[in-house]
Amino acid sequence: MSNIYSVKQVNAYIKNMFTQDFLLRNLCVSGEVSNCKYHTSGHIYFSLKDESGAIACVMFAGQRKGLAFSMKDGDKVVVEGSVDVYQRDGRYQLYARKITLEGAGLLYERFLALKAELEEMGMFDAGYKQPIPRFIRTLGVVTAPTGAAVQDIRNIAYRRNPYVQVILYPALVQGDGAKESIVKGIQALEALGVDVMIVGRGGGSIEDLWAFNEEEVARAVFNCSVPVISAVGHETDTTIIDYVADLRAPTPSAAAELAVYDYRALQESLLGYEQILRDKMGNRLELMWERIKRYQMRLRYLSPQSQIREKRQYLVDTQERLRLGMRRQTEQARNSLDLYIERLKGLSPLDKLKQGFSYGMDKDGRTLVSIAQVKRGDMVTLQVSDGAVHAQVAEVDLVDWGQISG
Amino acid sequence: MMQEPKESKEESIAEITLEGAFRELDKVVERLESREITLEESFKVYQSGMELLRTCNEKIDRVEKKMLQMDEDGELSGF
Numbered sequence: 001m002s003n004i005y006s007v008k009q010v011n012a013y014i015k016n017m018f019t020q021d022f023l024l025r026n027l028c029v030s031g032e033v034s035n036c037k038y039h040t041s042g043h044i045y046f047s048l049k050d051e052s053g054a055i056a057c058v059m060f061a062g063q064r065k066g067l068a069f070s071m072k073d074g075d076k077v078v079v080e081g082s083v084d085v086y087q088r089d090g091r092y093q094l095y096a097r098k099i100t101l102e103g104a105g106l107l108y109e110r111f112l113a114l115k116a117e118l119e120e121m122g123m124f125d126a127g128y129k130q131p132i133p134r135f136i137r138t139l140g141v142v143t144a145p146t147g148a149a150v151q152d153i154r155n156i157a158y159r160r161n162p163y164v165q166v167i168l169y170p171a172l173v174q175g176d177g178a179k180e181s182i183v184k185g186i187q188a189l190e191a192l193g194v195d196v197m198i199v200g201r202g203g204g205s206i207e208d209l210w211a212f213n214e215e216e217v218a219r220a221v222f223n224c225s226v227p228v229i230s231a232v233g234h235e236t237d238t239t240i241i242d243y244v245a246d247l248r249a250p251t252p253s254a255a256a257e258l259a260v261y262d263y264r265a266l267q268e269s270l271l272g273y274e275q276i277l278r279d280k281m282g283n284r285l286e287l288m289w290e291r292i293k294r295y296q297m298r299l300r301y302l303s304p305q306s307q308i309r310e311k312r313q314y315l316v317d318t319q320e321r322l323r324l325g326m327r328r329q330t331e332q333a334r335n336s337l338d339l340y341i342e343r344l345k346g347l348s349p350l351d352k353l354k355q356g357f358s359y360g361m362d363k364d365g366r367t368l369v370s371i372a373q374v375k376r377g378d379m380v381t382l383q384v385s386d387g388a389v390h391a392q393v394a395e396v397d398l399v400d401w402g403q404i405s406g
Numbered sequence: 407m408m409q410e411p412k413e414s415k416e417e418s419i420a421e422i423t424l425e426g427a428f429r430e431l432d433k434v435v436e437r438l439e440s441r442e443i444t445l446e447e448s449f450k451v452y453q454s455g456m457e458l459l460r461t462c463n464e465k466i467d468r469v470e471k472k473m474l475q476m477d478e479d480g481e482l483s484g485f
Contacts, residue, residue, distance in 0.1 A: 135424040165471040273431045280438040281452040
């Protein structure tokens, strides 16, 4: 009898086989979706089936970015992921990482093929790109008359510059007849002679945007003599006309920003230039005026009138100095005179007489200074403060004043 | 086939002259800043700058526009 294994052992063994298999780790499976359930946890449970059978599939919440559309039963999809064993149920299932609509894959291949072909023909070459004129009068728009794109373009164009004439060619942008309608629009606006053209539409699925991947549309854009800005879908959508257009805008709004110049900015720019011109000219003139004034001053200084005035002034100044000097001298003389008067006053004999001294004279009127001038009985005169005393000498004594005072 | 760059004179005088005018204005400013320029010349340059600005202002269409829609026959009508 062969060995007996537990369920756990068998499941683990099978799981190990799956895990080691190179193909099962990463594969793409195509089929039709059935039993599709979006669980509240964010996981998606579904089955893939074809005419032969079905395989259980799960896409965990963490992988949801791999699903770009709302998947429902009946969708033909390609699921990329790995096949692994769920040991609890002893079941294998496909763990999905990426789910794409099967049609989308085909379209993408067509997109790549056309892109390669047109690139080969040089239709994307930078040499064919026309510059987008900055200051336009008329803007042509080829897009659907309904929807966000036309409103966005209208609002932004009007906000930036209400004086630019926007002309819409209401085109069919998806479904049958879309490419013919877009081509006709491009040609009609070119014939009308707009300055710049925006060709595009708002966001949508790859099928919705498909008209902008058609060769006829790409050629119409390429052959258009009016510069074309492409504006298809969102920033992440790239279509063939984005490569062919003279400029690619990420969205219709952005296209309007690129096509229509800002009126206020232009106005400010013009005013700025005016200011700069005035300032520069003003500065230059001021500089010239300064120079002229300097020369004027120097010339005035050097003129004969100035010379005469200068001399006259010198004369006046000198006169004044002379006058002042003279006055100073007179005052000084008067001062010293006053001083002498004071001093003389101190020396006046009258004052001495008032103090009790008297002035003696002999009979001949000579000043009496020595006993030798008189003898007893001689008449002398003593001058005092209020008159004279006539006296007779009674006695003469010799006194050595020096000895007494010493 | 290569197309002529769209610089056709009749169609877009305004745009050409506005862009050209800005280039010209830059030159005028540069010339005015130059030290070598004579006073007389600077007057001329200044005047030409002012003239350019005046022309620019005249070039700008200031009539408000409503969006127009083109029909199958190429006729235009309000959108």
